[in-house]
Amino acid sequence: MKESRFERLSCLAVCAGAGGLALGLEEAGFDPVLLLDNRAVACETLRLNRPQWNVLETDLLDFDPADHQATYDVDLLAAGLPRVKASAAVARENSTEEIRILDATIMLMHGVQPRALLIENVPDLVSKPAYEPIRARVTAELEHLGYRHHWFVLNAMDHGVPQDRKQGILVAFKGDCPDGFVPPAPDTDPSITVGEALGASMAARGWPSAAAWAAQADKVAPTLVGGSWNRGGADLGPTGSKRSWARMRVNGGTVADELPGPDFPWDPSLGTKGMVALTVDQAARLQGFPEDWSFAGRKTARYRQVGHASPPPVGRSLGLAIRAALARP
Template structure:
């Protein structure tokens, strides 16, 4: 244990919080607006202080445990790529980013981690919100570092690029470095799902595993407004089908002894992966419980930050806060 503490907003199913816990942080407060997400957090970590609330309405004055923490973490809903995004945008995702900056202003953590899509870091259309964050945080004494990570570099069997902002108070900022990959070889879909595919005696399990040698495409949880569980856009579905996976719906359980896998016969010969298996592909422990039905379950999985990435980010922040480098060895970037 590091003895360091954090507050996590827009916590979802707890992927980022779980990773930070594995890095040695202890949570003071976790906040999410979704009932099922809060139930998931409470089911898996009954001792965590979980608040069902809207970040836009959250006032830390009413929750003094949010003050005097080492880290404020935010795995925020994904911003939409748009050439019209501005600092004054009414878009809900942009407003949550702004609310996170205002919360940092109020509670003054030693470090802030924001996780989102890579376009937030890379696209010119998002320069107004990046400029907003620099303006709001730099005068408080934070130095900002923007970078992109891929979850597959941290042992997650998924091609999932994530845009990251880490802001660290000046006296510790020079020691911060973005985390480096923790694996030399990617974990494939077949390797990750082999135990569950074999669990009900499916005779073709090893044959399927042997050809599922790539990482999974990015899982997309979608919004609460649109439909049920979905594999995503057509290009993503095509990648799944090349691995012999059915993409029109998810299965309820792994295939059993009577199923014959034969992609040559079309949909009836493709294997259906389950929502529980997508949680494995997101890097959740197999005993992590998700509240709600299939749609709520998959939405939580697809919208989560992989715990392994959260752990890597947490360890990088721990190193900066515990072992600061000389003040003239700064490392910042400003896209």
């Protein structure tokens, strides 16, 4: 764990998943008083990496902050919520699970009364007209509670993550807190490429083509997609993503059990069968997780956690921007 020079602030993390957002916020000086998730394997991952964290396996819809006094008046309520789908946004009845969880997070503000709120979701939630009824409902409730809010979109590739991953962000501040929030600015350094991020790991077992592969993998990764928890195996995303991976000579239709060894037959002329596949740990590096962060469960469950996570470096950037706003006189 990195040492922080900051005064430590408090955080309640809901829908915490594998801890990507909470880890980034920790680096920005926010310590969680409680983390919630409804998946046992995600809670196991959190406890595995941070035994000192207070982790509660429960559905957000069943959570009552009155039973957890430490959550009241925290500095930040943070939520990396399940992805709100476009079809849900235009549905006549907003009863999908994703929207119910978004609504539950906003209603949680009544009982928690945090100084600030951070919600991370799909960029369309911020930018597309089809989502305007959802934004309007959220805005009305926040204003009713006395919070000022900001909607914006950022891309993880602009914050040290080797992945083209746009994220929709909602940040809000209690009315008696300082104003003047400024979204985190993009890094001035060039984006990290897939080859730069994974070249060393590809060579770790003696694969002789690792350097050649890394040299041609000279772009950022497409958005990693965790996929459904209810069906299918692990792969790197939909058809468009698989085509992007194929251009970097990566088989995006599967996730490897191990890194390529000295005898791996890399021959892209054979199609995906002759391409290298990424491991779960390599996918985690493309999300910006540190090398010592472990994921519980079997391969598919581990990959699902990685793909659904919010990249920790983005969480750190957002955390620093939020605490800077909270510290203004």
